[in-house]
Amino acid sequence: MRKVCVAGVGMTKFGKSEKSSIEMFAEAAMEAIIGSNIKPSDIQCLYLGNVFGDFEEGQALMAPYAAREIGLSVGTPSLRFEGACASASMAIRDAFVAVAGGFYDVVLAGGTERELAMGTPLATRTFNMATEQYYEGMTGLTFPGVFAILSRLYSKKYGIPLSKLKERMAMVAVKNHKNGAKNPLAQFRKEITVEEVLSGPMIAEPLQLLDCCPFTDGAAAIIITTEEKAKKMVEKPVYILGVGQGSGAPLYRQKDFTLIESRVAAAKTAYAMAGIEPKDIDVAEVHDCFTIAEIVATECLGFFDFGTASEAVEKGETQIGGRIPINPSGGLKSKGHPIGATGAAQAYEIVKQLRGEFVERGTQVEGAKIGLTDTLGGDSGVICNILFGIKG
Amino acid sequence: MYKLTYKQYFEALKEGKLLGLKCNDCSSYTAPPKLCCDKCGSTNTEVVTLSGKGVIKTFTVIRVAPEGYDAPYIVAIAELEEGPWLMGNIVNVDPDKAKMDNIIGKKVTVGAKVLPKMNYTPDEGVTPAFTIAE
Numbered sequence: 104m105r106k107v108c109v110a111g112v113g114m115t116k117f118g119k120s121e122k123s124s125i126e127m128f129a130e131a132a133m134e135a136i137i138g139s140n141i142k143p144s145d146i147q148c149l150y151l152g153n154v155f156g157d158f159e160e161g162q163a164l165m166a167p168y169a170a171r172e173i174g175l176s177v178g179t180p181s182l183r184f185e186g187a188c189a190s191a192s193m194a195i196r197d198a199f200v201a202v203a204g205g206f207y208d209v210v211l212a213g214g215t216e217r218e219l220a221m222g223t224p225l226a227t228r229t230f231n232m233a234t235e236q237y238y239e240g241m242t243g244l245t246f247p248g249v250f251a252i253l254s255r256l257y258s259k260k261y262g263i264p265l266s267k268l269k270e271r272m273a274m275v276a277v278k279n280h281k282n283g284a285k286n287p288l289a290q291f292r293k294e295i296t297v298e299e300v301l302s303g304p305m306i307a308e309p310l311q312l313l314d315c316c317p318f319t320d321g322a323a324a325i326i327i328t329t330e331e332k333a334k335k336m337v338e339k340p341v342y343i344l345g346v347g348q349g350s351g352a353p354l355y356r357q358k359d360f361t362l363i364e365s366r367v368a369a370a371k372t373a374y375a376m377a378g379i380e381p382k383d384i385d386v387a388e389v390h391d392c393f394t395i396a397e398i399v400a401t402e403c404l405g406f407f408d409f410g411t412a413s414e415a416v417e418k419g420e421t422q423i424g425g426r427i428p429i430n431p432s433g434g435l436k437s438k439g440h441p442i443g444a445t446g447a448a449q450a451y452e453i454v455k456q457l458r459g460e461f462v463e464r465g466t467q468v469e470g471a472k473i474g475l476t477d478t479l480g481g482d483s484g485v486i487c488n489i490l491f492g493i494k495g
Numbered sequence: 496m497y498k499l500t501y502k503q504y505f506e507a508l509k510e511g512k513l514l515g516l517k518c519n520d521c522s523s524y525t526a527p528p529k530l531c532c533d534k535c536g537s538t539n540t541e542v543v544t545l546s547g548k549g550v551i552k553t554f555t556v557i558r559v560a561p562e563g564y565d566a567p568y569i570v571a572i573a574e575l576e577e578g579p580w581l582m583g584n585i586v587n588v589d590p591d592k593a594k595m596d597n598i599i600g601k602k603v604t605v606g607a608k609v610l611p612k613m614n615y616t617p618d619e620g621v622t623p624a625f626t627i628a629e
Contacts (some may be wrong), residue, residue: 224561225562226515226560228563228614238581238582241616242584242623243557244562244582245559245561246572248557251555252554304558306558307556308555355582356533358580
């Protein structure tokens with residue numbers, strides 16, 4: 104297996120966009136291409152995450168149009184990756200596999216999504232489509248609903264009163280907004296308070312509006328290549344040290360899904376490939392689609408013992424400067440969550456953290472050498488973990 | 496190959512019978528049905544009628560609904576007597592009065608709620624309707 108690196112990265116401003124999904128992706132991709140000091144014709148394959156283009160813009164078959172939009176050659180294969188919210192992480196993982204295995208030397212991976220074009224009722228319906236449809240989706244389950252029922256399971260299992268848990272969940276939102284306020288590409292650049300979270304409108308009890316990430320338009324892209332080529336392209340290549348992906352069953356079959364088995368399995372694979380342990384991670388971008396989602400993710404990833412992560416949030420251990428900084432970008436919660444692009448935006452953040460580029464932004468995790476991305480698709484049907492490092 | 500398809504499962508549920516699969520190799524129950532035993536993967540299973548009784552493990556009240564659904568309503572998961580967990584709607588509790596202490600741990604019986612064909616569904620839907628015992 105060859106050593107694999109990230110060269111350039113690119114990302115659009117997240118939020119409401121007047122650009123098409125393809126235009127957004129083209130901008131992010133060109134930033135990554137220029138940042139890699141290569142030409143579009145050097146790219147041998149495009150792996151594009153996109154989930155609901157069909158509903159958002161009536162646009163299926165986005166990958167080849169995106170490929171030609173940015174000037175990839177007619178002989179360049181282009182593939183759409185659909186893994187719900189983990190689509191772009193799947194694209195990056197497969198790009199890693201293709202480069203590590205020796206089939207390609209240079210792959211463009213990323214994703215794009217234009218959710219705000221749908222409006223809330225249709226967007227909520229399309230997201231519901233990522234639950235299992237025959238035995239789960241027809242209950243009218245929504246994604247806030249998934250994590251709402253998880254919150255109550257968690258409260259019961261660990262004996263943490265729901266009011267206490269909700270306060271700690273609110274602290275996740277407060278932390279991520281604090282980080283996102285400093286990120287010029289974030290959708291919501293404002294700090295919030297615990298009181299504001301706890302007084303917001305109810306979305307799916309016990310989750311309130313500010314427990315939930317927003318619908319978002321945006322795109323992100325990265326160039327994945329061999330160690331040898333990356334060293335010629337950029338001053339600071341970032342290595343992909345390990346990858347892992349799991350396939351989870353529908354929620355009702357998982358039973359107690361406070362411990363998400365597909366995530367534990369995916370993380371184990373990635374850690375083993377990299378030869379590192381959770382304690383070696385300096386910074387992580389974790390799938391905080393809902394406040395409780397970040398809490399359970401950090402347990403499954405091995406940063407905290409099961410049942411203890413909400414207390415760790417309260418103690419500030421996940422703040423920048425804390426034991427394990429989580430979501431310095433603002434996370435999905437504040438930065439936004441264009442689901443086809445999210446995994447690539449997480450990679451964008453970690454790559455730049457490891458290159459030390461966020462000092463001016465005020466959210467640099469000092470001395471970060473190893474970073475992790477964690478992306479969840481559906482109600483844990485897909486979990487994808489990727490480990491990045493400044494040394495191979 | 497399939498001993499119990501979703502259509503057969505739905506038709507029985509509409510008649511008040513909750514069907515599942517019993518594994519002849521490991522004795523565990525699988526419901527809703529799938530191709531193989533959910534525990535051991537064996538296809539040596541048989542269709543059985545389950546008791547239709549369970550206990551609520553968790554729930555939410557949906558306040559912002561997908562297109563085609565009218566909020567508020569309760570989505571819950573019940574653990575059946577035979578072991579499997581089932582997702583459905585609690586139909587005899589006012590969503591505004593649903594709290595952890597009057598829902599979680601309560602015994603339920605499983606009935607059926609029929610949904611008409613909607614956009615993006617192949618035909619009518621049938622979802623478990625949980626009635627909390629008095």
